[in-house]
Amino acid sequence: MNKIKVLTPTGMLGYGFPVEDFNKGIARNPDVIIIDSGSVDSGPIKIGNGSMTCPEGSYRAELLILLKAVHEHKIPLYISSAGGAGSNIQVDKIQVMVKEICEQQGYSLSSASIYADIPKEIIKDKLIDGKISACGRSVPALTLLEINNATTVVAQMGMEPFVEAIKNNVDVIIAGRAYDPAPLAAFCINKGFDPALSWHMGKILECGGLCAQPSCQVMLGTISQDHFTLEPLSEQSICTETSIAAHTMYEKSHPYLLPGPGGTLDLSTCKFEQIDERRVKVSGSQFNPTPYTIKLEGAKLVGYRSTTIAGVRDPNVISALDEIEVMAKGYALQNFPHLKDKFKLLFHVYGRDGVLGSLETDLTVAKEVCVVIEVLAETQDIATQVCSKARIALLHAPYKGRIATSGNCGLIFSPLEIPLGETYEFNIYHLMTVDDPCQYFPINYHQFG
């Protein structure tokens, strides 16, 4: 095999892609379809309680298109970090959708589900053995207490569990949490291609067409012995040396050293070359093996949130918002003295410093602002009660110099307070040294349809 063609329909299963571009990709006879489904970007709640990044209907609509291609063209489909966090419960949810679509459509497909939840007892033993370290200098050291506090912990698998499933010739892989480039690297390295190029192509394509200019969804990557090429399948988009170089360093803390399970990708000597109007060739990537670690990701429940959204146009109110925020906290405490130190309350003021917060250096304030009240408390009921008192204060507080006495803000929703449900925090983001890359990632095989 001289070349491998990899089709990535979109950077995130559930985010959507143009079917015509996907069909153009299928017409190019790709060897595999690879689609990432996870990210920590959408918050710790995905690990915490298994809720998914996208609505179930979005997953089903896209799986219907993807599985049709698997069935009709015998191209394998690999999904990684299923459902958002890639926890076991999310792998199972995606697996049920795949199974039901196969049954409804009359497709007969073999499948492997790879799980990535790590039992807490294993993590505790590893911590005691000194096999766990913080992943990055901004991460606090791990403690037994925090392991206990986590509701769920997943680990990013490397390429080895994928290779294991690939060797069993399955049509579909539904993997739990995985290092983003791992399924693509596994497919290419298993076919004998250069590990550095395989990892690098995986790193770029895991985001779909985000590397194109302008960004699009469907991408085709072609790897050969000493380079790979990237091509967007949207006619409106092209790849440029800059767009590919930019994506190489996207959302990583180092621009050219990318550590992963089993090794570090070194891109300090790589070359990006425009080969025609729409394609870029990449070469010169290097891969240096390191002791094998897997990244743990865990989250803990910290309470429940409620919110109120209000608009303010009166300049007298806008300039008094800090005073009103203090009054709102005071009013909540006056009514609930027993809740002292039991809740957190904050005004986000959009139009002033809502987006940059303490990093805002421009002191300009807009003629109208949006106030979002955020309350966190032990229970949903308490959060909503405190939010209600804060909303009443925002609406009616007699701030200094007030002359418009019927109300301080314009509200848009009834109910006036909106319960937001559980709030989670990441409390585990650590590297765990392992001897066997496959040990903690069990695989279940199925035949659907």
Next chain:
Amino acid sequence: MTQLKSVNLMDLTSIIRSKNASPFEITFDILFKNKNIYDEIKKNNAINAVILADLFCVDKEKILDVIYFDAANAIKFNMPRTVPHASFGEIDMHSAQQHVPLQKLTLEMEG
């Protein structure tokens, strides 16, 4: 003596952006329009932790590193997140808007 002129960073770059790099850090990318501009910036170390700390009004220790990447004519630097990702007080889930102060940076460039 080479005559220097003040140029806004926006006129020297094709990409200025910020993004989460883990739930605890924000990473900032600056990609220059061409190698000549990048080389001059790199030669003079014109973008460094002191200048960035001053621009963002943070302590120098908050600028975790400033790394030049020749293959992309780019600079990357990192800062800790002001709150951990999606915790109480979150204001930018993806840290995708935190780059804005960079748009005001003015540099002294040759020719």
